[in-house]
Amino acid sequence: MHILIITQYFWPENFRINDIALGLKERGHKVSVLTGIPNYPSGTFFDGYTAQPSDEIWEGIYIYRSRLTPRGKGRGIDLLKNYFSFAFSASLKVSSIKEKIDTILVFEPSPITVGIPAMVAKRKFGASYSFWVQDLWPASLTAAGGVKNKFVLRFFDWLTRKIYNHAKYVLVQSRTFKDYILNQGVKGEKILYVPNSTEGYYHPMAASPKFASLLPKGFKIMFAGNIGEAQSLNTMLEAAKILKNKGYVIQWVMIGDGRYRPIMEEQVRRYDLSDSIHFLGKFPPEEMSHFFSHADALYVSLRRDYIFSLTIPSKVQSYLACGKPILASLDGEGAKIVVESGAGLASPAEDVTGLVENVIELYERSEGQREELGKRGLRYFNREFDRNIVLNKLEGALKL
Known part of the structure; x- marks a missing residue:
């Protein structure tokens, strides 16, 4: 044809x-x-x-x-x-x-x-x-x-x-x-x-010293993609503030760009979260799997809206394909896939308390338990996507 x-x-x-x-x-x-x-x-x-x-x-x-x-x-x-x-x-x-x-x-x-x-x-x-x-x-x-x-x-x-x-x-x-x-x-x-x-370059990778040098040390939660209003990243900011006050050292790594990024960066400074939230900027999509290999969890979120609850954010497939645990702040179909696949934990969109609880739960799991979440996600991807x-x-x- x-x-x-x-x-x-x-x-x-x-x-x-x-x-x-x-x-x-x-x-x-x-x-x-x-x-x-x-x-x-x-x-x-x-x-x-x-x-x-x-x-x-x-x-x-x-x-x-x-x-x-x-x-x-x-x-x-x-x-x-x-x-x-x-x-x-x-x-x-x-x-x-x-x-x-x-x-x-x-x-x-x-x-x-x-x-x-x-x-x-x-x-x-x-x-x-x-x-x-x-x-x-x-x-x-x-x-x-x-x-x-x-x-x-x-x-x-x-x-x-x-x-x-x-x-x-x-x-x-x-x-x-x-x-x-x-x-x-x-x-x-x-x-x-x-x-x-998702593209073939999204797959499990071994950690690389080259990419490790670009990242903060500690427990890392990564977000990759468009930094816009639809992603409701204020939910993440509020959760990061609460976790820091509770004494949890969580590193939130933001890869990508978007019109909401300058607003987020200003809020990070205002909340005194510069040691917790890191903006790395844009990188070629072919390098995302290298970054993800250093993550303890991958983060996906959308605003609370009926229409968003019907959609599957495209990054969900990329995250599943990389065999890493997923932390979701979503309603509807996207959250259902994260839970159904066994790949991670999901809280309702814009639910700061739920997100905080899930971060703590994931943080307190063993490395082996987190690896098992990633493996389940990869199996689900191969079967469905x-x-x-x-x-x-x-x-x-x-x-x-």
Whole structure:
């Protein structure tokens, strides 16, 4: 098959669809990608890219680049310009694709507007598309973006329904997405469960002196990824303050960046937690397993919100694959997986007391007991989220 992947984000931006594209190519399919100009999460174009994009080839995959307005600081009008500029430009770019396309895969970690060029491509190529839902719209606008304007929400609900109804299949990364999408008028037989996997470089690693030198000594809890408001990292800050007052020496290691980081750093100084919370900044994703090998636990959290309770944060799969204990401050499906897998401990979102109790429990367990948690998580990952399992599901949906 010749598969066209439509996604607003692609290499060199760090998204799971990069590895999925490689996996489909490895299976003998011809893969092309229609995407934008890389600018996530910095909000500015990556080095070597300008507002006048050129198509390129990466790992044998042809990338059609369309114009877009960079997301800037990721607020309000900037995001809307970013979303709609890509949707408009990518829809025009479709006309320049002269190859025969057999099927289309749309990757949607937000925004829903990525479905607009998919509908255009469906008409041009006479090919169906499968729409892989990573975020629920329009609910994500309220949960993550704070949008409450009824007109805006009604418009995006209408657009979402239209995009879903034009799709051959609506693929969901969490089983709990199904009821929400059913309520948007999508037929149940069109909704297929296709969870996320993770890249091959996430796996258990031996500890390395090179990475040990970058880390504080002691009991380490690591967080890796976007440092944003949706992650409710204030819960962690409050827990760190209580644990320090109780006399527990816990080192919280933050790897990554995001618009909430400066606010967090200021709070860390105000709370006098600079000896407990450490911001390492961004590193290549290929190095994450090396860092994780030095962690006593890996931390994942989200804000308390109904929509967030339905999702599985993508870092959960990466954490499971690395065979380390997981400490979760989550509601719903994400917490269920941590507990069901036996990989760690979960407390409700924004529950500071529950998080403190779980940190203490994990801290007081033996090293062997913590290792067993990690092994259980790895077994669960191999059974539920292995890359080949996910590629089989995707390949099946695209062929049907």
